[in-house]
Amino acid sequence: MKQLFMTQHYDVAIVGSGPSGASAAFYLAQNGISTVIIEKETLPRYKTCGGGFVFRGRKNLPFDIKEVVEKEFHTVDIYLGKKLHFQTHREDPTISMIMRDSFDNLITQKAKEFGATLLDNHKLTGLSFSDDVITLETSY
Ligand SMILES: Cc1cc2nc3c(=O)[nH]c(=O)nc-3n(C[C@H](O)[C@H](O)[C@H](O)COP(=O)(O)OP(=O)(O)OC[C@H]3O[C@@H](n4cnc5c(N)ncnc54)[C@H](O)[C@@H]3O)c2cc1C
Incomplete structure (x- = not known):
């Protein structure tokens, strides 16, 4: 052939x-x-992939990705063991969910x-x- x-x-x-x-x-x-x-x-x-994109990465992209963002989270809870709990809230989305x-x-x-x-x-x-x-x- x-x-x-x-x-x-x-x-x-x-x-x-x-x-x-x-x-x-x-x-x-x-x-x-x-x-x-x-x-x-x-x-x-x-x-x-979990699809969670941190804001540090998103803001450093050279173009807007809003068209592919499915959901934005401004409040994040972090639990360390049973006693420590931190919550942060940001004006910018801490995590953007993408596929x-x-x-x-x-x-x-x-x-x-x-x-x-x-x-x-x-x-x-x-x-x-x-x-x-x-x-x-x-x-x-
Ligand atoms: C279960 C899981 C959950 C995750 N969740 C998150 C999360 O929530 N947030 C986050 O930031 N990161 C997450 N990650 C990590 C994230 O997926 C990786 O960091 C990211 O995909 C790495 O990107 P990359 O471009 O280096 O490689 P990849 O995204 O792996 O891309 C590699 C590409 O190379 C192609 N390829 C491979 N071999 C060949 C070949 N021989 N010829 C041609 N093409 C080839 C593949 O098809 C693929 O498209 C997760 C990873 C896993 C496994």
């Missing part, structure tokens, strides 16, 4: 479109660096808006080095 190989060149390849990979792609693409995100699942993909399919996909879409390429349904299956070129092989 004849095999068909398609080769594409990028300055940076990121494996995985979770928050870390998608955010890295966002900043790279925003700075004009040709970037590809290689993701084995098809986006938006379900991800097991990872829509949250991760939003960051990826923002990276794409700056020109990052998404190859989803592509599982990284191999990596090889020769001179100054790194070749990544995927399942697709």
